[in-house]
Amino acid sequence: MTHNGTKDGPAIIVRELRRRFGKQQVLDGVTLECPRNQITTIVGPSGCGKTVLLKHLNLLLRPDSGQIFIDGIEVTRLNSRAIDSVREKFGMLFQAGALFDSMSVFDNVAFPLVEKSNLTRDEIRARVLEILRQVGLEGMEEKYPSELSGGMQKRTALARALIRRPSILMLDEPTTGLDPTRTTAIHQLVRSTQQRFGLSAVMVSHDVPQVFAISDRVAFMHAGKIEVSGTVDEVMSSENENFKRFLAGRAAGEEERPSSQVVATVGR
Amino acid sequence: MIEGVAALGNFVLFLFAALVYAIAPPYKPRLLIRQLRTIGAESFFLVALIGLFTGMVLGLQGYNTLRRFGSEGALGTVVALVLVRELGPVLAALMVTARAGSAMAAELGAMQATEQIDALTVMAINPVQYLVSPRVLAGVISLPLLTCMFDVIGIWGGYIIGVGLMGAPSGPFFNGIAQNLGSHDIAIGLYKALVFGMVVMWVCCYKGYHAARMATGVSRATTDAVVLSSVLILAWDYFMTAILL
Ligand SMILES: Nc1ncnc2c1ncn2[C@@H]1O[C@H](COP(=O)(O)OP(=O)(O)OP(=O)(O)O)[C@@H](O)[C@H]1O
Ligand SMILES: [Mg+2]
Numbered sequence: 001m002t003h004n005g006t007k008d009g010p011a012i013i014v015r016e017l018r019r020r021f022g023k024q025q026v027l028d029g030v031t032l033e034c035p036r037n038q039i040t041t042i043v044g045p046s047g048c049g050k051t052v053l054l055k056h057l058n059l060l061l062r063p064d065s066g067q068i069f070i071d072g073i074e075v076t077r078l079n080s081r082a083i084d085s086v087r088e089k090f091g092m093l094f095q096a097g098a099l100f101d102s103m104s105v106f107d108n109v110a111f112p113l114v115e116k117s118n119l120t121r122d123e124i125r126a127r128v129l130e131i132l133r134q135v136g137l138e139g140m141e142e143k144y145p146s147e148l149s150g151g152m153q154k155r156t157a158l159a160r161a162l163i164r165r166p167s168i169l170m171l172d173e174p175t176t177g178l179d180p181t182r183t184t185a186i187h188q189l190v191r192s193t194q195q196r197f198g199l200s201a202v203m204v205s206h207d208v209p210q211v212f213a214i215s216d217r218v219a220f221m222h223a224g225k226i227e228v229s230g231t232v233d234e235v236m237s238s239e240n241e242n243f244k245r246f247l248a249g250r251a252a253g254e255e256e257r258p259s260s261q262v263v264a265t266v267g268r
Numbered sequence: 269m270i271e272g273v274a275a276l277g278n279f280v281l282f283l284f285a286a287l288v289y290a291i292a293p294p295y296k297p298r299l300l301i302r303q304l305r306t307i308g309a310e311s312f313f314l315v316a317l318i319g320l321f322t323g324m325v326l327g328l329q330g331y332n333t334l335r336r337f338g339s340e341g342a343l344g345t346v347v348a349l350v351l352v353r354e355l356g357p358v359l360a361a362l363m364v365t366a367r368a369g370s371a372m373a374a375e376l377g378a379m380q381a382t383e384q385i386d387a388l389t390v391m392a393i394n395p396v397q398y399l400v401s402p403r404v405l406a407g408v409i410s411l412p413l414l415t416c417m418f419d420v421i422g423i424w425g426g427y428i429i430g431v432g433l434m435g436a437p438s439g440p441f442f443n444g445i446a447q448n449l450g451s452h453d454i455a456i457g458l459y460k461a462l463v464f465g466m467v468v469m470w471v472c473c474y475k476g477y478h479a480a481r482m483a484t485g486v487s488r489a490t491t492d493a494v495v496l497s498s499v500l501i502l503a504w505d506y507f508m509t510a511i512l513l
Contacts, residue, residue: 058390087392098383102375112391 009072011036011168011200017056017066026052027063028224035217039194039201043208044221045246050204051095053221054172057202058092059083070168088116091166095173095204097157099145105132106141109159116164131159134189136182151178158186162193169194169201176206183207187214208250212236220246282396282477283470286404289397299398303406307368311414314363319418322355323347323425330426331434344441345448347426348419352449352457356419357411358505361464364411365497369472372403373493376476377486385477400477404469411465412458419457456512463508464501471497 012034019027026049034040042050055061057068059075068075070086078086099108106128107114113124132138135155145153158174174190175183187207191214194201205211212218212232219229220243228238235243326347334340376399379385388395423445430436472493479489 055386060386060389084392084394087390090390092387092390094383094387096383098387100384100387101378101382115393116391 008036010034010069011071012040012057012202013067013069014053014057015067015069017053017063017068019052019056019061019063026224027056027066030066030221030224030226032219032226032229034200034202036200037194037198038216039191039203039214040217040219041211041215042202042204042219042221042226043206043211043246046206048221049224050221051172054170054202054204058087058090058170089167091161091164091169093154093157093161093171093174095176097145097153099153099157099160101145103144104141105137105143105145105148105156108145108156109163112160112164127163128159131163135159136185151182154178155182155186158189165197165199167199169199169203171201171203171205173204173206175211183210187211190214208247222246279474282400282474283404283466285396286400286470286473289394290401290405292397296398296402299402300405303402304410306371307364307406307410308414310367310371311360311364311410312417314367315360315414315418316421318359318363319356319421320425322359322418323351323422323427324429326350326355326422327426327428327430328434331430331436334436340436341440342444343426343430343436344423345444347430348423348445348449349453351419351422351426352453354505354509356415356422357457357460357464358501360415360418360461361411361468361501362498364407364414364465365468365472365494365501369468369497370490370494372469373472373476373479373490374486376400376473377479377489380477380479381481381483381485395477400469400473403473404466407465407469408462409465411468412461415457415461459512460505460508463504467500467504468497471500 010033012032014030014032017027017030018025030049030053032040032042032053042053044050052061056063057070059078063076066076071089073086075083075086100111103111109131110124110128113119113127117124119127129138129141132141135158137152137155137159140148140152140156145156148156154174154177158171161169161171169190171190175186178186187210190201190203193199203211203215215232217230218232218235219226220235220238220240221227222242228235228240228243230238238244327343330343330346331340334343334346376385379399385395385399388398427441431438431441475489475493475496476486479485
């Protein structure tokens with residue numbers, strides 16, 4: 001797992017990242033470190049900018065100011081070819097799945113390997129079937145995304161994110177909309193994959209506090225800033241008012257800030 | 269004003285990128301073949317049908333007009349020239365816009381709205397190269413072929429009505445075509461078809477690719493694509509005719 005000689009440095013470093021959409025300052029100076037070979041979980045109220053942050057990390061969006069280092073490389077000023085070589089390291093799960101709806105489950109999951117690897121047809125088939133079994137979707141290969149339930153789409157998208165064994169995994173709410181048993185199973189899968197292939201993961205999750213069990217580090221995001229971050233124990237003992245209110249709101253099963261968006265607490 | 273210029277710049281750059289990526293590796297022939305199949309399958313019967321009726325109406329009108337001057341023998345020439353130089357490329361392009369072009373705008377619009385295009389980007393797959401270049405190439409290849417089919421069917425349609433129904437002389441119909449339809453005329457028609465193929469796919473892909481991320485965004489993109497591409501086809505046809513005549 002060496003990349004450009006930065007074997008021990010953090011996989012991702014974010015410094016003072018700012019981004020505004022119109023009048024809204026969505027990222028307001030985000031600073032964050034995601035250590036190598038660990039799972040960093042970002043939590044925070046709906047609309048605080050978690051998805052926007054993740055889309056900056058994988059370079060879909062460009063910041064107004066600030067820096068992002070991926071494996072020690074500053075990526076915000078790279079040209080598109082250099083960006084593509086950084087992206088080769090990524091596996092990404094989009095919050096809404098972003099499955100290719102013209103392709104079957106099998107083709108969706110196989111897609112990154114078909115397009116980006118030299119594996120043979122049989123090798124690809126074996127890999128895809130294995131990962132589909134791990135996410136609990138065996139027998140679903142021929143179905144199309146529109147024929148799947150929301151949770152099944154999520155798991156297909158997770159399989160697609162994992163299939164290339166990326167060195168950096170970005171997961172935007174991998175368990176939202178899953179039942180509690182599935183949630184635990186997916187958490188365990190993320191954990192075991194992370195340990196088996198020694199990858200670094202950034203995960204956005206609303207499954208607080210269950211998700212802490214498989215997280216190495218937690219970052220609490222609030223109104224465009226990371227307000228608290230550290231190991232799970234450090235964060236849990238934090239005295240930050242917003243974080244305490246956020247946790248209390250979670251425990252009571254209600255949103256901390258009322259939002260018109262449908263949020264992950266539904267059905268939990 | 270400045271926004272308009274910037275949008276026009278993006279529009280032109282989009283085509284430029286699609287063409288550059290079409291000739292840059294990695295080559296994915298199966299993507300091109302799939303698009304050829306889509307355009308062909310979606311437009312084949314429509315183009316054939318419209319070609320037949322266009323030829324039939326030309327046979328009818330042409331016969332009635334030419335008879336006033338006593339030159340029914342020129343019917344074949346008139347039908348063939350009008351079809352090959354003008355109506356074939358233009359109508360085939362409009363039919364491809366209506367079927368394949370609108371479908372592509374809607375498909376790419378939905379892919380944009382549901383972040384599928386972003387997913388490609390994050391996989392380090394250039395979405396313009398993967399989605400747009402094969403479609404533009406397929407348009408450039410298939411529209412001349414569809415136009416040829418339109419022309420041939422149209423000429424037969426004109427023959428059936430003009431000669432078969434109205435009674436224009438049969439011999440001069442084809443002799444006239446053989447004598448007066450030059451390779452220059454055919455070249456102009458095919459050249460137009462080729463340019464139209466590019467324009468249709470360019471406009472429809474651009475509109476779909478830049479659809480707004482909401483439910484109305486996709487329908488809006490589809491409508492815009494059909495309208496803009498139809499207008500561009502007819503406007504461009506005038507200028508190409510004026511220059512090439
Ligand atoms: N493309 C965009 N244009 C304008 N505003 C945007 C855009 N993307 C996000 N925003 C705004 O940025 C804010 C943060 O959005 P984001 O999707 O990051 O929230 P989130 O923390 O992921 O919430 P959730 O937990 O509900 O997914 C929102 O107020 C949203 O309106
Ligand atoms: Mg989000």
